[in-house]
Amino acid sequence: MSSTAASLLPPKPAVSRRRRWGWRLALLVLVGVLVFSWFDTGASIPALINGLFAKNGLFSWAIPSSVPPAGGVLWQSVKAAVTTLAIAALSIVLGGVLSLLVLPLSARNIAPGRLVYELTRLILAVLRSIPELIMLLMFNVVMGFSPFSSVLALTLHGLGVKGKLFAEAVEEMDMTPVDALHVAGAGRIQTFLHAVLPGVRSTLTGLTLYRLDSNFRSAVTLGAVGGGGIGQLIDSSLQTYQFKQVTTYIIVLVVAVMLIERLSTILRRQLGQR
Amino acid sequence: MTAKLASEQPSAAAGSRPRGSDAPLVISGMRKSFGPNEVLKGVDLELRAGELLTVLGANGSGKSTLLRCAIRLTDPDAGHALLQGKDLTALSGGELRRARREAAVIFQRVALVAGRSAFDNVCHGALGRMGLAESLHSRTFPAEVKELAACGLERVGLLDKAWQRAGTLSGGQAQRVAVARAYTQRASVILADEPVSALDPRAAEEVLALLADVAHEDGLGVLTVLHQPDLAVRHSDRIVGMRSGEVAFDRPARDTSSAEIAALYEDEQGDAN
Numbered sequence: 001m002s003s004t005a006a007s008l009l010p011p012k013p014a015v016s017r018r019r020r021w022g023w024r025l026a027l028l029v030l031v032g033v034l035v036f037s038w039f040d041t042g043a044s045i046p047a048l049i050n051g052l053f054a055k056n057g058l059f060s061w062a063i064p065s066s067v068p069p070a071g072g073v074l075w076q077s078v079k080a081a082v083t084t085l086a087i088a089a090l091s092i093v094l095g096g097v098l099s100l101l102v103l104p105l106s107a108r109n110i111a112p113g114r115l116v117y118e119l120t121r122l123i124l125a126v127l128r129s130i131p132e133l134i135m136l137l138m139f140n141v142v143m144g145f146s147p148f149s150s151v152l153a154l155t156l157h158g159l160g161v162k163g164k165l166f167a168e169a170v171e172e173m174d175m176t177p178v179d180a181l182h183v184a185g186a187g188r189i190q191t192f193l194h195a196v197l198p199g200v201r202s203t204l205t206g207l208t209l210y211r212l213d214s215n216f217r218s219a220v221t222l223g224a225v226g227g228g229g230i231g232q233l234i235d236s237s238l239q240t241y242q243f244k245q246v247t248t249y250i251i252v253l254v255v256a257v258m259l260i261e262r263l264s265t266i267l268r269r270q271l272g273q274r
Numbered sequence: 275m276t277a278k279l280a281s282e283q284p285s286a287a288a289g290s291r292p293r294g295s296d297a298p299l300v301i302s303g304m305r306k307s308f309g310p311n312e313v314l315k316g317v318d319l320e321l322r323a324g325e326l327l328t329v330l331g332a333n334g335s336g337k338s339t340l341l342r343c344a345i346r347l348t349d350p351d352a353g354h355a356l357l358q359g360k361d362l363t364a365l366s367g368g369e370l371r372r373a374r375r376e377a378a379v380i381f382q383r384v385a386l387v388a389g390r391s392a393f394d395n396v397c398h399g400a401l402g403r404m405g406l407a408e409s410l411h412s413r414t415f416p417a418e419v420k421e422l423a424a425c426g427l428e429r430v431g432l433l434d435k436a437w438q439r440a441g442t443l444s445g446g447q448a449q450r451v452a453v454a455r456a457y458t459q460r461a462s463v464i465l466a467d468e469p470v471s472a473l474d475p476r477a478a479e480e481v482l483a484l485l486a487d488v489a490h491e492d493g494l495g496v497l498t499v500l501h502q503p504d505l506a507v508r509h510s511d512r513i514v515g516m517r518s519g520e521v522a523f524d525r526p527a528r529d530t531s532s533a534e535i536a537a538l539y540e541d542e543q544g545d546a547n
Contacts, residue, residue, distance in 0.1 A: 180385035180452070183345055184459045185375035185402020190409050194398055198389040 066243035073245045077230060077252040084229030085256065087150045087222075088215040094151070095158030096208050099166045104192050106163055107170035110178070112188065121167070128160030136222045147228030154215055154222070162211060169203040170196060205271050209264045216260050220253060230256075297322045298376065298462045298495045301344050304353035306336075313339045315519040316353065321463065321495040326486045328506040328527070329499045331516035332539045337499045340516070341467050344497075345377050346370060358462055375402045378456030382468040384448040388441030392432060392451045395440050396423040399458030419458065426454035430484060446477025453484055456494070464488065466498040470505065478502065482509040503535045 037043075052058050102120055104110055111117035135153035143149050178195045186194065223231020230253055237245040299321040306314040313336045321327050329337040342348040344355045346362045355362045360373040378399065379385070386395045394412045400419040401409050408414050427433045430450040440448060449469050456464050466485060470478035482498075486509045489496040500506045506513055506527065513530045515522040515538045523534055 174383070176381050176383045176385040177387045179347060180379055180381065180455075181398055181401060182371075183347065183374055183377060183379045184399050184455070184461075185371050186398070186409075187371065187401075187406070189406060190401045190404070193410065194390075194394075194401065195387050198387045201389060 062243060065241070066247045068244065069247040069251060070242070070244040071248070073233075073248050074252070077233060077249045080223075080228075080230040080233050080249075081252050081256045083147055084219045084223060084231065085216060085260070087147050087154065087219040087227070087229055088212060088260075091151045091154035091158055091219075092208060092212050092215050094155040095162055095211075096204075098155070098159045099162040100197075100204075102159075102163055103166050103170060104188065104196075106167040108167075109171050109175060110188075110192065110196060121164070124160050124163040124167075126160070127156050128164065130157065130160075132157045132218050132222060133225060136225060136227050140226055145226035145228075150219055150222045150227035150229070153227070154218060158211060158215065162207065165207050166200075166204055169200045169207070173199045202271050206268045209268050209271075212264050213257060213260045216257060298358050299344065299497065300354075300356040301340070302354050302356075304340060304343055304355070305351045306339055306343055306348065307351055313519050314343065314350070314353075317516075317519070317521060319514065319521070321497050323462065323495050324489055324493045325511040326489040326496045326498065326509060327512045327514065328510040329497070329514045329516055330501075330503055330506055330535060330538055331522075335516040335538070336519040337516050338467050341465050341497065341499055345374055345379065345465060347379075371402065375459060376461055377463045377465055378452075378459050378461035380449060380452045380456075380464060380466040380469045382471050384440075384445065384452070384472075386440035386443075386448055386451060388439065390440055391437050392440055392443060392447075392454075393420075393423055393427065393436040395451055396426050396454045396458050399423075399426075399455035399461075402459070422458045422460075423454070426457035427451070429457060429488075430454045444477065445473045446480055449473070449477075449481045450484060453481075453488060456488075461494065463495045463497065466496065468499055468501060471501055478505060485509070486511075503532075507535075 050057065054060065102124070105112070105116050105120040106124060108117055111120070132153050135156055136149055139149035139152050143152070173196070177199060178191055181191045181195045219227065219229055220231040220234075223229040223233075224235040226232065230249055234246055234249045234253075237243075237249065297320045299319075301317060301319040304314050304317040304319075305312070313334075315336075317336070317340055319340070329340065331337045339348060343350040343353070344362075345357070346355070350363060353363065357373060358376045360376075362370060362373055365373055386392075387398070390398075390412070397412060397415050397419050400415070400422065404416065404419065408416055424433065424436070427436055430453050432447060432450055432454065435443065435447060435451075440451065443451065452469075453464070464485065469485070470481050473481060482505050485496050485498060488494050489511070498510075507530060510527040512524065513527050513535075514524045515530075515534065517538050522538060523530070
């Protein structure tokens with residue numbers, strides 16, 4: 001039966017010559033990019049083997065020097081992890097508030113005009129395109145080395161990311177309730193407060209919570225360049241070859257990341273059920 | 275209780291300013307095209323207070339576009355829409371917003387904010403009259419609005435569902451809440467775009483009966499676009515048939531024949547075949 005039906009199928013349209021050559025060209029470009037990247041980054045298998053197995057390599061020296069973990073720095077590492085969490089939490093809240101404030105301007109379907117929308121999205125794109133690390137280096141220059149510099153760097157970069165994600169959530173929402181309030185005579189702010197925000201609240205909260213653990217990881221990285229918290233401790237200990245301390249810091253770090261991920265998942269699930 | 279097509283009166287040329295009228299909604303010379311497709315070809319229509327007027331027509335006949343153009347949810351290419359004497363096509367910004375308060379719209383898809391209670395959604399009808407400070411949160415809504423919202427819910431028989439989230443209401447209940455919102459809005463006209471198309475037959479009967487009741491008892495003008503001729507004949511005072519962007523007929527519902535309603539859908543049937 002099925003073979004009879006298959007025989008009745010019309011002939012499959014032939015792939016055009018142009019399309020076939022397009023795929024081959026794309027494959028060629030991809031291979032070219034990979035080859036260039038390999039040589040440009042100095043990738044080397046012998047260097048990797050040397051780093052792993054040489055006398056001063058990972059397995060002969062670094063790992064044996066890293067155990068057992070240094071118990072004496074446990075409390076210090078927990079305090080530093082809490083500082084890193086504070087950096088992540090504060091930057092999430094500040095970035096979230098700023099993203100909400102620009103949301104009426106950054107979502108195409110509710111923005112007061114095309115120019116305002118384009119300008120707002122451009123600013124968000126600029127903030128997004130400057131890596132957190134570069135932002136921190138700039139804040140370090142003007143404000144000095146402190147965890148607050150990390151907060152500012154993560155807040156501004158987060159505004160760029162969350163601002164775009166929030167705006168896309170609004171652009172994809174069902175606009176029927178918004179139209180209904182518009183027709184009822186509600187103003188722009190009233191419509192935003194009573195129809196737009198309630199319509200995307202779960203999505204925005206989920207996105208914000210999802211960013212919490214990624215912000216925590218970023219805050220650790222920023223710590224290594226003077227941003228404070230556990231990242232700074234890891235950097236200091238690595239520079240003085242205190243590998244046992246580094247092991248303690250990493251254990252605390254892994255536990256903290258797992259706890260935050262778990263908390264974030266639970267909160268997102270709870271919100272999803274509301 | 276009677277609707278009159280503007281075409282039955284001394285005609286207003288398409289695109290010209292409409293004459294004054296007591297009717298809360300007067301549409302004249304309404305034209306709208308989407309690309310090469312001319313959806314409305316100079317439609318004239320008058321909705322009187324206290325009547326339920328139903329527009330019937332096949333898909334693509336222009337009935338939903340007419341309703342959207344009437345309140346400027348879609349901008350018409352030409353023509354006028356007088357809502358309580360104010361020409362919406364000549365207004366913009368805050369003036370348009372204030373003038374449009376006279377019309378409450380019930381959409382095919384439920385237009386309630388799902389995460390808010392039925393009561394809050396009914397209160398939303400009064401947002402246009404509230405100052406910004408008192409409209410920031412449902413807790414700050416004025417007592418007068420809350421009283422009106424409770425009356426509205428009582429009117430549609432849903433007072434017991436006041437604190438239920440709108441997203442958990444059935445389709446029929448949600449549309450009745452939308453009718454209650456029109457009370458809070460103090461609208462003089464309700465425009466309903468296929469309000470029962472997603473409802474089961476019983477809920478559809480209830481919603482149409484409620485709309486007819488609102489028109490007859492409360493004196494609102496109710497214009498509804500439907501795809502169910504039987505419901506239209508049973509509940510409407512007047513039926514307007516639309517075909518290819520034009521008014522094909524306009525009669526009291528009791529005088530409308532099955533044959534002329536069937537004729538509205540003949541092209542669509544032909545296309546399907």
